[in-house]
Amino acid sequence: xxxHIDIQHTAKLARLKLxxxxxxxxxxxxxxxxxxxxxxxxxxxxxxxLTAHATPIYDVWREDVPVExxxxxxxxxxxxxxTAGQFLISRVVE
Amino acid sequence: MSLAAQSIASLRKQLLSKEITPTDIxxxxxxxxxKQDPTLKxxxxxxxxxxxxxAANADISKPLGGIPIGIKDNINVKGxxxxxxxxxxxxxxxxxxxxxxxxxxxxxxxxxxxxLNMDEFAMGSSTENSAFFASRNPWDTERVPGGSSGGxxxxxxxxIAIAALGSDTGGSIRQPSAFCGCVGLKPxxxxxxxYGLVAFASSLDQIGPITKTVEDAALVLNHLCGKDGRxxxxxxxxxxxxxxxxxxxxxxxxxxxxxxxxxDGVDARIRSAVETAITHIQGLxxxxxxxxxxxxxxxxxxxxxxxxxxxxxxxxxxDGVRYGHRAENTTDVLDHYLTTRAEGFGPEVKRRILLxxxxxxxxxYDAYYxxxxxxxxxxxxxxxxxxxxxxxxLSPTTPELPFKLGAHSDDPLSIYLAxxxxxxxxxxxxxxxxxxxxxxxxxxxxxxxxxQMVGRALDEVTLLRAAHAYEQSTSWHLKKPx
Numbered sequence: 399x400x401x402h403i404d405i406q407h408t409a410k411l412a413r414l415k416l417x418x419x420x421x422x423x424x425x426x427x428x429x430x431x432x433x434x435x436x437x438x439x440x441x442x443x444x445x446x447x448l449t450a451h452a453t454p455i456y457d458v459w460r461e462d463v464p465v466e467x468x469x470x471x472x473x474x475x476x477x478x479x480x481t482a483g484q485f486l487i488s489r490v491v492e
Numbered sequence: 493m494s495l496a497a498q499s500i501a502s503l504r505k506q507l508l509s510k511e512i513t514p515t516d517i518x519x520x521x522x523x524x525x526x527k528q529d530p531t532l533k534x535x536x537x538x539x540x541x542x543x544x545x546x547a548a549n550a551d552i553s554k555p556l557g558g559i560p561i562g563i564k565d566n567i568n569v570k571g572x573x574x575x576x577x578x579x580x581x582x583x584x585x586x587x588x589x590x591x592x593x594x595x596x597x598x599x600x601x602x603x604x605x606x607x608l609n610m611d612e613f614a615m616g617s618s619t620e621n622s623a624f625f626a627s628r629n630p631w632d633t634e635r636v637p638g639g640s641s642g643g644x645x646x647x648x649x650x651x652i653a654i655a656a657l658g659s660d661t662g663g664s665i666r667q668p669s670a671f672c673g674c675v676g677l678k679p680x681x682x683x684x685x686x687y688g689l690v691a692f693a694s695s696l697d698q699i700g701p702i703t704k705t706v707e708d709a710a711l712v713l714n715h716l717c718g719k720d721g722r723x724x725x726x727x728x729x730x731x732x733x734x735x736x737x738x739x740x741x742x743x744x745x746x747x748x749x750x751x752x753x754x755x756d757g758v759d760a761r762i763r764s765a766v767e768t769a770i771t772h773i774q775g776l777x778x779x780x781x782x783x784x785x786x787x788x789x790x791x792x793x794x795x796x797x798x799x800x801x802x803x804x805x806x807x808x809x810x811d812g813v814r815y816g817h818r819a820e821n822t823t824d825v826l827d828h829y830l831t832t833r834a835e836g837f838g839p840e841v842k843r844r845i846l847l848x849x850x851x852x853x854x855x856x857y858d859a860y861y862x863x864x865x866x867x868x869x870x871x872x873x874x875x876x877x878x879x880x881x882x883x884x885x886l887s888p889t890t891p892e893l894p895f896k897l898g899a900h901s902d903d904p905l906s907i908y909l910a911x912x913x914x915x916x917x918x919x920x921x922x923x924x925x926x927x928x929x930x931x932x933x934x935x936x937x938x939x940x941x942x943x944q945m946v947g948r949a950l951d952e953v954t955l956l957r958a959a960h961a962y963e964q965s966t967s968w969h970l971k972k973p974x
Contacts, residue, residue: 403850405846408846408849408850408853409846409849410830411849411853412804412833412845412846412848412849413808413811413826413829413830413833414830414833414834414837414842414845414846415830415831415833415834416834416842420842424842424843424846427843427904427905428843428846428847428850430904430905431796431847431904431905431908432847432850432860434792434793434796434905435793435796435797435860436793437789437790437792437793438790438793438794438797438860438863438864438867440789440790441787441790441867441870443863443866443867443870446866446867446869446870447866447869448862448865448866448868448869449865449866449868449869449872450695450865451681451695451725451921452681452695452868452872452919452920452921452922452949453680453681453682453725453727453921453949455724455725456724457724458721458724460721468588468589472588473588473814475586475588476584476585476586476588476814476815476816477813477814477815478584478812478813478815478816478817478818479818485813485814487813487825487828488822488824488825488827488828489824489825490825
């Protein structure tokens with residue numbers, strides 16, 4: 399089965415800008431990988447429960463008391479842009 | 493033998509008898525790096541000053557006192573870089589905190605030395621996906637060391653590290669260990685806290701040791717495990733002394749050989765080395781029988797849906813705001829994200845983010861992601877059934893020998909298919925180890941082959957016992973490159 403992937407739509411969902419060459423290359427490569435995924439059709443999966451984790455996991459709670467974390471300077475230390483003790487982001491509101 | 497070529501166990505004896513000091517070890521490792529790393533390219537960075545300072549302050553009364561351990565560059569060590577071999581984090585990221593496993597190693601007296609190369613964000617099997625350079629295999633520098641923990645395995649196998657940490661999402665500890673002639677252990681999912689490991693696929697990722705011997709793997713594992721409030725998936729299970737099974741025989745231990753693993757595409761010379769190892773295990777009193785893991789054929793497809801899906805969400809944190817690369821001169825917030833991520837990520841990472849985004853997107857979620865999660869259940873149940881009959885599942889670690897750089901360069905699927913033996917343990921959350929089981933002459937060089945053993949969840953003690961008994965009755969682990 400030949401897959402047609404709207405690669406630019408997927409790339410936008412993934413917040414990745416692709417050049418035209420990249421789009422052509424990734425589309426072909428992913429189509430090949432998705433063709434291979436047809437092997438999932440080889441077994442009857444109806445009625446099988448889902449596994450999200452190999453071991454059972456549960457919500458973990460802790461006491462509602464503050465604990466030591468990074469201080470402001472440490473938390474901001476790796477930010478590419480910061481101002482007034484905060485992360486500086488691109489303008490969101492027009 | 494140089495100190496850098498020796499095991500943790502051997503160095504610890506010499507430290508305790510005062511024949512050597514931690515500074516001697518660190519100096520020897522640094523000298524070995526200076527001499528060999530221009531060829532092996534295993535390290536991304538080395539902070540010699542810090543390692544020497546840590547050695548001077550090391551407390552040898554602690555269980556790993558004075559032992560330097562190399563760290564894969566996706567595990568945070570406070571004050572050190574943590575690039576994940578990506579341009580995204582290369583410019584000016586310094587870890588503001590320690591991964592939990594690093595705190596534990598430090599508490600046991602170990603010191604961390606060097607940041608080891610890898611495939612970018614741990615996506616790959618050769619280190620060729622590193623944004624900086626490909627590492628080399630110590631047995632033949634024209635070949636890859638495997639991946640994604642290729643720098644860790646190259647350094648340990650090439651004797652420019654005593655031991656190293658790696659991470660394993662689909663074989664990234666075991667496969668490079670097989671390629672470089674070392675021991676690589678992926679613990680049970682949840683044994684080791686993932687806090688401070690840069691996430692690739694959260695339901696599969698597990699940190700573990702790459703060492704020169706099985707005993708060293710147990711010694712390091714003793715100081716990596718335990719419940720951690722910062723990782724909700726870390727297991728609240730008793731942590732045994734993982735060395736307790738070492739030296740016990742394997743008479744009556746049952747080993748299963750999955751008939752589905754005897755597929756075409758496994759190098760005949762690897763098969764032959766593994767068959768010899770099986771005969772050897774029988775000679776030690778192990779009982780080997782054929783078993784069936786009927787859903788083996790969907791392992792790769794299952795993994796390559798689930799891992800990219802999880803990666804696509806995990807890597808959305810790389811947005812150019814709080815850390816890492818940020819594109820200049822963007823027009824608005826959307827352009828900022830699109831451009832920052834396009835500039836920061838390399839080709840394989842982009843491929844997997846796209847694949848993961850696609851299989852999770854509207855209209856495809858049920859066809860791919862839900863099916864893969866169901867198939868994962870069947871794979872897990874295969875192992876549940878197998879472990880009713882046997883204690884250990886045996887296989888080659890890899891279907892192919894270490895390959896030449898560039899051999900798989902433009903066919904991602906061909907390299908994905910080589911993960912067939914290692915992926916199932918991640919999908920089922922089981923502990924797996926690769927141990928050297930022979931050498932194959934190829935193109936005039938002897939290349940190492942790895943034997944994989946997979947055990948029951950949380951039964952690393954039996955796994956290490958079996959691996960140790962086999963290792964100690966052979967001399968493969970004593971062979972050195974060059």
